[in-house]
Amino acid sequence: MSLLRVEALSKKxxxxxxxxxxxxxxxxxxxxxxxxxxxxxxxxxxxxxxxxYQPSSGKIVFDGHDLTGRAPYEYASHGIARTFQNLQxxxxxxxxxxxxxxxxxxxxxxxxxxxxxxxxxxxxxxACREEAAELMRYVGLQDYLxxxxxxxxxxxxxxxxxxRALATEPKLMLLDEPAAGLNPTEALELDDLIGRLTGxxxxxxxxxxxxxxxxxxxxxxxxxxxxxxxAEGPALAVRSDPKxxxxxxxxxxxxxxxxxxxxxxxxxxxxxxxx
Amino acid sequence: xxxxxxxxLLTGLTVGAIYALVALGFSIIFNASHVxxxxxxxxxxxxxxxxxxxxxxxxxxxxxxxxAIAAAALIGLALEKFAxxxxxxxxxxxLIIITIGASIFLRGLAMVVWDKRFHAAKPFTGxxxxxxxxxxxxxxxxxxxxVTLAIVLALSWxxxxxxxxxxxxxxxxxxxxxxxxxxNVRLVLFLSFGLxxxxxxxxxxxxxxxxxxxxxxxVMLGLKGFAAxxxxxxxxxxxxxxxGLVLGIVETMSAGYLSSAYKDAIAFVIILxxxxxLPSGLFGRRGGERV
Amino acid sequence: MLARxxxxxxxxxxxxxxxxxxxxxxxxxxxxxDIAILVGLxxxxxxxxxxxxxxxxxxxxxxxxxxxxxAYGSAILASRFGWPPLAAMLATxxxxxxxxxxxxxxxxxxxxxxxxxxxxxxxxIIFMVITTEDKYTGGPDGIAVVPFSLGGYVLQGERIWYWxxxxxxxxxxxxxxxLIESPAGRALRALHSSEVGAEVxxxxxxxxxxxxxxxxxxxxxxxxxxxAHYSGFITPSKVAFLHSIELVTMVxxxxxxxxFGAVVGAAVLTTLPxxxxxxEDYEMMVFGAVMMGTMIFLPRGVxxxxxxxxxxxxx
Numbered sequence: 001m002s003l004l005r006v007e008a009l010s011k012k013x014x015x016x017x018x019x020x021x022x023x024x025x026x027x028x029x030x031x032x033x034x035x036x037x038x039x040x041x042x043x044x045x046x047x048x049x050x051x052x053y054q055p056s057s058g059k060i061v062f063d064g065h066d067l068t069g070r071a072p073y074e075y076a077s078h079g080i081a082r083t084f085q086n087l088q089x090x091x092x093x094x095x096x097x098x099x100x101x102x103x104x105x106x107x108x109x110x111x112x113x114x115x116x117x118x119x120x121x122x123x124x125x126x127a128c129r130e131e132a133a134e135l136m137r138y139v140g141l142q143d144y145l146x147x148x149x150x151x152x153x154x155x156x157x158x159x160x161x162x163x164r165a166l167a168t169e170p171k172l173m174l175l176d177e178p179a180a181g182l183n184p185t186e187a188l189e190l191d192d193l194i195g196r197l198t199g200x201x202x203x204x205x206x207x208x209x210x211x212x213x214x215x216x217x218x219x220x221x222x223x224x225x226x227x228x229x230x231a232e233g234p235a236l237a238v239r240s241d242p243k244x245x246x247x248x249x250x251x252x253x254x255x256x257x258x259x260x261x262x263x264x265x266x267x268x269x270x271x272x273x274x275x
Numbered sequence: 276x277x278x279x280x281x282x283x284l285l286t287g288l289t290v291g292a293i294y295a296l297v298a299l300g301f302s303i304i305f306n307a308s309h310v311x312x313x314x315x316x317x318x319x320x321x322x323x324x325x326x327x328x329x330x331x332x333x334x335x336x337x338x339x340x341x342x343a344i345a346a347a348a349l350i351g352l353a354l355e356k357f358a359x360x361x362x363x364x365x366x367x368x369x370l371i372i373i374t375i376g377a378s379i380f381l382r383g384l385a386m387v388v389w390d391k392r393f394h395a396a397k398p399f400t401g402x403x404x405x406x407x408x409x410x411x412x413x414x415x416x417x418x419x420x421x422v423t424l425a426i427v428l429a430l431s432w433x434x435x436x437x438x439x440x441x442x443x444x445x446x447x448x449x450x451x452x453x454x455x456x457x458x459n460v461r462l463v464l465f466l467s468f469g470l471x472x473x474x475x476x477x478x479x480x481x482x483x484x485x486x487x488x489x490x491x492x493x494v495m496l497g498l499k500g501f502a503a504x505x506x507x508x509x510x511x512x513x514x515x516x517x518x519g520l521v522l523g524i525v526e527t528m529s530a531g532y533l534s535s536a537y538k539d540a541i542a543f544v545i546i547l548x549x550x551x552x553l554p555s556g557l558f559g560r561r562g563g564e565r566v
Numbered sequence: 567m568l569a570r571x572x573x574x575x576x577x578x579x580x581x582x583x584x585x586x587x588x589x590x591x592x593x594x595x596x597x598x599x600d601i602a603i604l605v606g607l608x609x610x611x612x613x614x615x616x617x618x619x620x621x622x623x624x625x626x627x628x629x630x631x632x633x634x635x636x637a638y639g640s641a642i643l644a645s646r647f648g649w650p651p652l653a654a655m656l657a658t659x660x661x662x663x664x665x666x667x668x669x670x671x672x673x674x675x676x677x678x679x680x681x682x683x684x685x686x687x688x689x690x691i692i693f694m695v696i697t698t699e700d701k702y703t704g705g706p707d708g709i710a711v712v713p714f715s716l717g718g719y720v721l722q723g724e725r726i727w728y729w730x731x732x733x734x735x736x737x738x739x740x741x742x743x744x745l746i747e748s749p750a751g752r753a754l755r756a757l758h759s760s761e762v763g764a765e766v767x768x769x770x771x772x773x774x775x776x777x778x779x780x781x782x783x784x785x786x787x788x789x790x791x792x793x794a795h796y797s798g799f800i801t802p803s804k805v806a807f808l809h810s811i812e813l814v815t816m817v818x819x820x821x822x823x824x825x826f827g828a829v830v831g832a833a834v835l836t837t838l839p840x841x842x843x844x845x846e847d848y849e850m851m852v853f854g855a856v857m858m859g860t861m862i863f864l865p866r867g868v869x870x871x872x873x874x875x876x877x878x879x880x881x
Contacts, residue, residue, distance in 0.1 A: 050766050076768035088763030090756045092823070100749075101756045105768035107749050111777065114748035115741050121748060128749070168767050311679050361862045367678045368625050372818055373861045375811050380854025387847050494807075498690070505683060540694040546687035550680055551672045 003028040003172055003203055004049070004080075009058035011044055011227075018044040020227040022058070026205065028171070031198055033206040033214045033235075036224035037247060042207045043085055045224070046174050050082050051075040063171060077105055081170035083161040085177045085207075091150045095141065095160055098149055099132035102167025135163045139193060155186045162193070172203045179210040191216050215239065223247070278409030283531045284524065285407065289416040289485070291523020292423035293319075296478035297500025298507065298515035299430065300471035306447030306510045307460075307467035310370050314354060314378040315475055316497020317385075321347045322476025323488035324385060327394045336399065344476045350381070351472025355465050378493070385490040396483035419481045426477065427516055434512070443467065447510060495539065499526075502542035506549050508559025517557060578826060579740060586732040590725075599724035601837055603796060606731035607789045609832035610738045612816045613825055614785025617742055619814065620822030621751065622778045623758030624674065625682045627810050628689020632783040634696060634805025635662050636790025641711040641800050642702050651714045655791040659784055666783035670776040686807070693805045708801030711794045727796050734792070735829070738785060742825045745781075754778060755823070786813075819860050821867030830869050 004026040011019040019041045026032055034042050047053040049060065051072035060068045062078055090098050107124055114121065133145055139159045144152055152160065158178055165173055175194075179187045187210060194217045197204050208214050214221065214235075221238040223230040231241045238244055297315060304312045325343035330336060358377050362370060399418050404411035434440040446453040446463045454460050478496075479488065486492075503522045507514025522542060530538035549556055593599050611633055618624050639658030643649040649657070673684050696703050703709060714721040721730065745751050756764040757771055765771050794800045803809070812835060820831020838856065842849045864871050 052762055052766070071770070071772075072762070072765035073768045073770045076766055082766055084763070088760040088766075090759040090763060092755055092759045093752070097752060101752050101764070101769075102767045104749055104753055109749050111750065114745050114750045117744040117748075125747075125749075164767060309679070311683070358858050358862065362865070365861070365865050367682065368619060368814070368818060368822075369861050369865050371625070371627070371679070371682055372811075372815055373858050376815075376854045376857030376861065378854070379811075379857065380851050383848065383850025383852070383854055386850060498686075501683070502687075509679075536698045537694065540691055543687040543690045543694070546683055547691070550676055550684045550687075554676060554680055 001028070002026060003063060005059075005061040006049075007059040007061070009045075009048060009060065010056045011041075011048055011053055012056045017227050019048065019055075022224075022227070022229055024222055024229065024232055026172070026203060028203050029198065029201070030219040031194060031204045031206065031217050032220045032222065033208055033218040034222045034224060035208060035211075035214055036230065039226075040224040041227040042224055043176055044227075046082060046176050046207060049075070049174060050080055076168055076170075079169070079171035080174065081165035081168045081172070082174040083158070083165055083176055083178060085180065087157055087161060089149050089157050089160060093149060095144045095147050095149045095152060095156075096129065096132050096136065098160055099135050099163045099167050100128050102135075102164035103128050103131060105168055132163075132167060135166055136160075138196075139163045139166070140189060155182050158182065159190075159193070166197075166202070170202060172205065173197060174205045174207070176207045177209065178206065179208055179213050187213055279531070281408045282410035283527045285410055285412045285416065287524035287527035288520060289412075289419050289523070290482075290527065291503075291520035292419050293478045293482045293496070293519070294500050294503040294522050295516045295519025296423055296426065296474050296481075297496060298504035298519045299427075299512060300474040301501055301504040302507075302510050302512060302515045303443075303467050303471045303474070305504075307443065307464045308359070310359060310374065311501070312354075312468070312471065313371065313374040313497065314381060315471065315500060316493030316495070317378050317381040318347045318351060318472040318475030318493070319479035319482075319496045319500075320385060320488065320490065320493035321350060321381070321472075322479030323396065323483035323492065324389050324394065324479075324490065325476075326480045327396045327483060327488060328389060330397065336397075340480055343480060344473050347476030347479075348469045348473040351468040351470075351475075352465060354472075355468035359464075359468070360461070378497070382491055382493065389490060391490055393487045393489045394483075395487050398484040402484075413485060415481075415484045419485075422477065422481055426474070427512075430512065439466075499539075499542040502546045504556075505546055506556055508556030511556070511558040514556055514558035579736075579743065582739060582826065582829070583736055586736060589732075590728065593728075596724050599728050601840060603724065603727050603731050605833045605836045606728075606735045607793050607796070608813070608816060608836050609735050609829045610731075610789040610792075611786045611813055612820065612828040612832040613735075613738045613742050614782035615813055616817045616820075616822070616825060616828035617745065617754070618778050618782040619817050620824065620828070621746060621758060622754045622775060624775060624779070625678075625814070626685040626689075626779075626782070627682050627807070627814060628685040628687070628692070629782065629786050629813050630805050630807070630809035631689035631692035632662055632666065632786035633790035633793070633809070633813075634692060634802070635665070636787030637794040637800045637804060638696055638703055638709075638790075639787070640791035641709055641794045644795075645710060645712045646702065650716075651712065651795060652716055655788070658791055659787050662787035663780050663784050666780040667776060670779040671772065674772065674775040674779060686810070689805075689810050690807055693802060693807070696805055697802045703802075706802060708799060710799050711797070713798060714792075714795035721795065731792065731796075734788075739825055739829065746825065750774070750777075758823075815857055819864075819867055821869035821871075824867065824869045827867050827869035831867070834868070 002025040007023050009019055009022040010017065022045070034045065036042055044053065048055050051070050051074060054069055059066060062080060065078055067075055067078060090101060107128055109121060109124065136142065136145060139162050141156060141159055141163060144156060149160065162178065179190055182190060191213055194204055206214065206218065218235045220233065221235050222232045223238060223244050225247045230247055231238050231244050297319060300315050300318065301312060304310060322343050325346050326339050329339035329342055354377050358373050362373055398413065398415040400414045402413060404413055434444050442453065442458045443463050446458060446460050450460055499522065500519070503518035504515050506522060507518025522545060526538055526541045529541055589602060593602055611629065615626065615629055618626060636658055639661060640651065640654045643654035643657060644651045669688060673681065673688070676684050697706055721727065753764065753769045753774055756769060757774055761771050793804070816831035816835045817828050819835060820829065821827025839849065839853065842852050845852050
């Protein structure tokens with residue numbers, strides 16, 4: 001039973017096929033990673049999976065619902081949340097308010113009760129504030145509960161986006177290069193956070209370049225190259241796929257028959273770290 | 276083809292040529308800076324009013340016209356230097372208010388330097404109407420069409436063949452890339468204002484003998500030139516010309532065949548229709564937003 | 567104190583109410599009352615417009631159109647057709663809300679400069695219709711408006727109108743503050759900061775923008791109806807492009823995303839021309855220069871800038 005099923009998905013920009021005839025499935029409860037060289041179409045794919053881009057052709061079925069062609073807010077209301085490679089933090093509000101915005105879908109308030117300040121609203125606001133604070137503590141931002149978002153360091157902002165995405169109570173969370181710009185310590189904390197997310201019942205999909213992280217957390221990997229699926233399967237199988245090695249490192253490494261040194265050491269380190 | 280249709284066509288082309296010149300001015304500045312220069316219409320006014328007062332002071336057209344154009348160009352440069360440049364990076368709303376403030380300022384200045392009355396200007400080569408295909412056209416209209424054509428050709432040579440022109444074109448396509456290859460984009464912006472002001476002034480000088488001029492002719496002409504630019508596609512030179520001519524013809528035909536009361540509204544209905552259904556206009560660049 | 571004014575809180579509301587109550591102490595004659603009422607009416611429009619421009623991050627260069635529709639709607643229904651003024655006002659406001667809703671959807675798909683131009687076009691078309699259909703609207707000369715009456719009681723005289731407008735302005739500010747502090751208000755601010763970021767957490771950007779557009783149109787139309795009854799007369803000048811610009815300038819000058827800033831902006835820029843009358847012929851030049859100057863040097867607007875200086879001066 002798949003949580004997300006993508007069928008023959010394509011996206012063209014003028015003459016460029018950013019994503020071409022892509023089909024794959026995501027099962028609930030696992031951690032998936034989408035990897036591929038720059039320009040392979042990873043972020044385009046994420047944008048398609050959240051309604052930010054409309055596909056040129058193909059189908060996106062989430063949790064049994066056909067969401068193809070719907071608006072982003074509909075994807076969100078069905079339970080897909082995401083973070084961004086280029087931060088889309090709301091810098092005109094505090095960190096806490098950023099996470100509170102994430103609760104928007106869960107606290108529907110009518111226009112009239114907003115304008116007239118119904119007492120019910122004040123209670124709901126307090127609850128919302130509490131929930132947001134709790135989420136910030138969950139992702140490790142307890143030091144920033146009263147901080148303005150534009151006063152936070154980069155690593156904290158990335159976690160803030162995760163907290164905001166979590167606030168929507170998603171079934172599926174798409175993280176776009178969450179480790180970009182993080183130092184090794186922060187990357188380790190991220191690794192830990194992703195593990196806890198899965199424990200919370202959220203299926204996580206990661207778009208990442210950081211191979212150590214990818215190998216460390218992923219159950220399955222999808223490899224993209226030039227918008228097409230290059231390989232897909234369990235993490236350990238994919239990393240030894242010669243097509244994958246060739247796309248990343250060039251044909252010599254593939255024909256060598258052995259792992260490229262970089263991948264080998266990364267895998268070894270990840271394996272050692274994980275067990 | 277009926278004589279009446281021909282008459283409307285000729286009038287429409289004449290007024291359309293003026294709109295085209297104003298629209299070109301908008302497009303040039305928009306290309307350099309993504310700023311909509313609401314003061315564009317005032318350059319048209321300055322061209323006409325300055326010429327009228329210079330000729331009234333005794334100067335022949337041959338001297339008055341270049342002086343008026345130069346004055347307008349200088350004011351355009353000053354506008355960029357003192358009002359637009361200090362606000363670099365400001366929000367769209369802020370920039371809009373600045374250029375609107377500039378247009379109000381220039382109108383106030385015109386009111387003080389000249390007055391609030393309408394002024395007639397002498398046609399360049401007399402006012403005996405010429406007969407064409409059953410309709411009549413003023414010699415001044417021929418001047419309008421001829422000069423506009425000459426300017427359009429000159430501009431396409433400038434942007435296509437000269438280094439400076441190509442630099443300005445490059446800046447409009449990709450500002451960052453232009454900077455990286457050593458183009459002084461601030462200079463490009465500076466000159467764009469001067470060039471657009473000159474274009475506006477020429478339009479004002481050409482049309483003044485036909486429609487008279489006063490301190491606030493700039494408002495409507497500016498807005499209509501703007502509608503033409505939107506119709507053709509903001510930033511496209513071809514679009515500005517085509518948009519101007521189409522607007523002029525549609526306006527005149529509608530006034531003639533339908534209702535003349537709403538003649539001025541046509542331009543604004545066009546703005547809405549274009550923005551609702553084809554925001555990039557007839558020739559504009561269709562772009563998407565990358566996240 | 568100013569920092570408190572800039573942040574929407576009950577203290578600000580109370581201070582504002584006190585200011586309204588105490589202002590008549592310095593209003594020594596009819597002329598000053600008249601200016602105060604005009605400030606109040608403009609402020610009501612600006613509070614709504616600020617929601618659209620400052621909080622939701624959109625723009626409208628055509629709000630004088632909504633103001634004018636409110637004014638002329640009330641004027642025509644009440645004076646020409648003899649409707650009771652309250653009914654005329656409510657009907658007009660509802661009609662403007664419907665128009666804003668219909669036009670809002672397609673218009674707010676546009677952004678930045680294009681949105682500005684579309685709203686400009688809309689405002690000018692409204693102006694032209696009003697000026698041309700003189701059978702109903704009196705054309706460029708305008709029409710007289712019957713005074714506002716409710717069940718026999720006639721609202722007339724500066725002093726009474728001052729309290730009415732003051733109370734209604736207070737109500738408008740209260741409503742706006744409530745909206746901003748609600749989840750809907752947060753959604754608006756999120757939209758302003760990052761539309762895509764807001765959309766992926768489930769905010770229907772198009773719907774929110776239209777909602778705020780309609781609210782701001784309603785505020786404007788309502789103020790227009792009031793203005794028509796107060797002046798006893800309405801002309802197209804209040805519907806003109808220049809008035810739309812004045813309104814936007816008031817909002818931006820007073821402070822984006824600041825409800826009290828909108829009031830301050832309305833106050834300053836409504837009284838400014840009265841002060842500028844001293845410049846006589848140079849009035850237009852000075853006004854234009856003031857517009858440019860404040861945008862260049864105080865791009866955030868007066869109230870937020872003052873709040874910042876105060877905060878820095880304290881530390």
